[in-house]
Amino acid sequence: MVLPIAIESSAKRLFPNLNPEQAIVELLLERAQKNLIKYKSAAREFEAKYSQDFETFRKKILATKPNSAMEQDYFDWELAVTGAADMQDEINRLEEIDSDLRDEQIEEDAKSGRLDQLLAKVDKETHGLLLIEERRNEPGRPLREYLSERNL
Numbered sequence: 001m002v003l004p005i006a007i008e009s010s011a012k013r014l015f016p017n018l019n020p021e022q023a024i025v026e027l028l029l030e031r032a033q034k035n036l037i038k039y040k041s042a043a044r045e046f047e048a049k050y051s052q053d054f055e056t057f058r059k060k061i062l063a064t065k066p067n068s069a070m071e072q073d074y075f076d077w078e079l080a081v082t083g084a085a086d087m088q089d090e091i092n093r094l095e096e097i098d099s100d101l102r103d104e105q106i107e108e109d110a111k112s113g114r115l116d117q118l119l120a121k122v123d124k125e126t127h128g129l130l131l132i133e134e135r136r137n138e139p140g141r142p143l144r145e146y147l148s149e150r151n152l
Contacts, residue, residue: 022101029094036087042080046073054081 001021003011008020015023043054050057054077061074109115 019101019105022098022105025094025098025101029091029098032087032090032094036084036091039080039084039087043077043084046077046080049073054078 001024003020011018011020011023015026018026046057047053050073052060057074057077061070066074106115
């Protein structure tokens with residue numbers, strides 16, 4: 001994806017650990033989450049107003065001749081319910097895209113050697129933890145003897 005330099009520069013400043021595509025996905029995800037909250041809040045307001053869920057209200061509206069205020073509430077409530085479902089679907093889709101982009105980034109970093117230092121540090125720390133655990137299994141043995149045996 002080719003972005004104007006000014007936008008790419010802003011993305012790097014605001015999301016220094018993400019590439020531009022990841023930054024865009026992050027922004028879209030945030031917007032979808034805000035919209036989901038908005039739709040769910042609207043649906044909860046209608047549930048509180050009518051003391052029932054949308055499906056029950058829908059059946060009641062379809063079985064009677066509602067006044068114009070109830071009819072408008074029906075359409076607004078339906079928009080809130082369908083909007084919430086659409087936003088949840090969009091969030092799921094964006095999270096999948098985000099996961100795929102992060103996997104690609106990890107693969108690129110691994111191939112380029114950018115992870116070598118980090119992996120070496122993890123290996124060293126893991127080895128140290130294993131030695132500590134091993135040492136716990138020999139409590140009566142002098143520490144100096146244990147360390148010299150392992151050239152530490």
